[in-house]
Amino acid sequence: MTDATLSVAAADLEAAARRRRILNLVVHGLLIAASVLMLYPLLWMLSASLRPEAEIFGSTSIWPSEISFEAYRRGWFGLQESFGVFFRNSFVIAVLSVIGNVMACSLAAYAFARLKFRGRNFWFAIMLGTLMIPYHVTLIPQYVLFLNLGWVDTFLPLVVPKFLAHDAFFIFLMVQFFRGIPRELDEAAMMDGCSPWRIYWKIMLPLSMPVLATAAIFSFLWTWDDFFGPLIYLNDMRNFTVQLGLRSFVDSSSQSDWGGLFAMSTLTLVPVFFFFLFFQRLLIEGIATTGMKR
Amino acid sequence: MPAPAAAGAAGAERAGRFARFWSANGAGYMFLAPWLIGFMVLTAGPALISLYLSLTDFDLLRPPNWVGTANYERIFTADAKFMASMRVTLFFVIFSVPLKLAFALAVAVALNRGIRGLPLYRAIFYLPSLLGTSVAIAVLWRQLFARDGLVNSFLATFGIEGPSWISHPDYALWTLIILSVWQFGSPMIIFLAGLRQIPTDMYEAASLDGASKSRQFWKITLPLLTPVIFFNAVVQTIESFKAFTPAFIISGGTGGPVNSTLFYTLYLYQEAFGFLRMGYASALAWILVVIIAAFTALSFLSSRYWVHYDD
Incomplete structure (x- = not known):
């Protein structure tokens, strides 16, 4: 060359x-x-x-x-109840939802991923099927049920379903993760006479922190953002969540106090933004591996 | 006395069978119990009851009266609002889903070039889709597209006087479509994960054969990504059919102006909780289920002609 x-x-x-x-x-x-x-x-x-x-x-x-910061002061006290009440309510509902989802969904996921019982595949298929059903179809009978229980205008209709693993998506998420944990671990424990309960509590849960955290974060965010559930079940302003509080603010003063409305809107996004900043990796991995919708 | 003894034996036999079933399967059902109870009480039971209610005139206050298929007949023949809400919802789905997926894919491809600052870009593009469904964002949108909102202030710098977008029947739905497209972050992340799965040696081989970048995109990237495109399309379409909050906030719960933002779910909500026509709303809910199921089935049927599974 x-x-x-x-x-x-x-x-x-x-x-x-x-x-x-x-x-x-x-x-x-x-x-x-x-x-x-x-x-x-x-x-x-x-x-x-x-x-x-x-x-x-x-x-x-x-x-x-x-x-x-004048708009924040105006907005905070802009309705009969202060936004402090709404934030407390939203926070209580979201935290209870996180606890309910993580407990109930991990129990069901452990049964599907590890325990042998007759009908397991059948129920698993049913569980996946429930993911497809739009909630509108169960909405009215559920409302009638909660109305008859005297639960309307309490947090119970928003929280109790979470303790019954109603957000089946998280079961699916956890089953996927549990299946990746080496079976030798729980088989060895079984040989040593560990009960399924102890295996679940002492082996599966401690090894599943990433997926439990992902489920907890998404539970919190989805509950925090939920508008439809509170709109239907909460009537008294003392029980309002932040989303309902904002909506009342729009209705009562949209023409007069945009500053206050923006201030409160910004505040309701702060917890979401906080989760975004600190748990971004978990959020993005959760979406990338399971194809979550948001 | 042989009979009772036999019954006793049969009873013991049954009890024994149950004991055996329980010792083999009990643990599983114990762990499954919360979900199983929830499924019966909150999903299966209510679904059946709402199917029944859809054939009645239930109004929450009085016991339901059987009306046969009258609700469905009225919905399909004499309900202008149903037709309007169907039109609005289909329009929304048909425009927002492809636009959202196109943006998601374009940005994912741009980010997948091994570009510097990927985590930062990804985070910025993901943020709106995380915040998107809250009331605060709907409030913001209402303001952006108001007569004296940010969009018109921006247009005014070019001397253009924009209308009040959210209160104009021709544009109101478009503001919601833009809001939906703005939230392209999560399909983008799923696309990014899919792009990573494509083996790089395919591109290297194509380059050696002299295939241009755009040819590589159409002949390699797109076909290998079709399973992910299919998945995103199905999920986003179902979500779009169920959209509620932005339309509710932007129209103040009315679906206006002139029903131009009357999403199907909003109409269902008005019938059920505004007018307490719960039987009628149950029929609307079942129609929604059938539409979503039909759409999903169609997508799966069509997928064999365009989705490329490499196995």
């Missing part, structure tokens, strides 16, 4: 590398533009909640001329 052909090859390589660099730059440019577009509405809401009322409209900028 002569020097000439070598240098031509080198020039080719260099040109290809340059093309690739330029393409990368273009892709970065597009992605950054898309990111800004995606985040702009959120940032704008945050900034609108911090600026004086007169400045909210007619401005596309996200930099407030002065920062004021």
Whole structure:
């Protein structure tokens, strides 16, 4: 090979590398533009909640001329009940839902993944089938049931189903994970005379922390965001969740107090954002491996 | 006295069989008990009861009267709101799902080039889909597309005077479609996971054979990704049929203007909990189940013609 052909090859390589660099730059440019577009509405809401009322409209900028927390104070006390009440209610319902889902779903998942019993495949198929059924079809009889139990306008219709593993999606999630735990572990424990209960409690659960955490986080977020359930079951404002509180705020003062509305909207997103910041890896892995809808 | 003795023996036999069944299967059913009770009381029972209620005039206050298929007949022949809600929902599904998946796929492909800052981009694009279904975002959307909202302020800088998008019957549904497309994050993550599964040596071989990047996309990436596209399409379509919160908040619960955001679920809610026509709403619910089931069955049937399973 002569020097000439070598240098031509080198020039080719260099040109290809340059093309690739330029393409990368273009892709970065597009992605950054898309990111800004995606985040702009959120940032704008945050900034609108911090600026004086007169400045909210007619401005596309996200930099407030002065920062004021006045809208937060107004919004917090904007309804008969303060948002403190709504936050406490949402928090209680979400925490109870997490406990219920993790307990009931892991029990069922352990039975499906590890225990041998007649009818197991049948019930497993039924469980998967329930994932497809839209909740609307059970909605009205459930409502009548809870009404007759005297549970309407309490947290019970929102919480008790979680203790009965009604969110079957989490059973599916946990079965997938439990099946990946080496069988030798529980077989050895079985040989040593461990009961299924002890194996579940001492071996399966401690080894399943990642999936339990994923289920707990998604339970919390879905319950926190739930609007339909509280809308149907909670009537008294003292029992409202944050989502219902916001909705009442929209109805009562949408024309007059946008600042307060934005301030409270921003606050209701804070817990979700917190989970996003700290548990992003679990959230993204959960979605990537199971194809969750959100 | 042979008879009672025989009965006793049969009883003991039955008890013995139960004891044997229980010792072999009891542990499983103990662990399954919460779910099993929930399934009977909250799913199977209510589903059957709502099928029955759909054939009655139940209104929550009085005991239900059997009306046969009258509810269904009225829904299909004399209910303009049903037709409107069906149109709105189908329009929403047909436009929001493909747009959302197209964005998700385009961004996933761009991110899959081994680009620097991938975790940051992924997080930014995922955030809206995590926040998306809350009331706060619907409130924000209402404001973005209001007459003096952010979108119109932006258009005004170009001298364009935009309408009040959310209160215009031609545009209101589009604001909801945009809201849905904005939440393309989770299908994007599923696409990213699918793209990682495609072996890189396929691209290397294609490059050596002189296939261009776009040809590689159409001939390798897209066919190998069809199972993931299929999965995302089915999940997102079912979710779109069930969408409720944004339409409820943006229209103030009315489905307006002029029923232009009357999602099927919103109409069902109005009938059940606004007018307490629970029998009628049960019929609406069963129609929704049949539509979703039919759609899912159709997707699975069609999948054998376009989904590429490599086995």
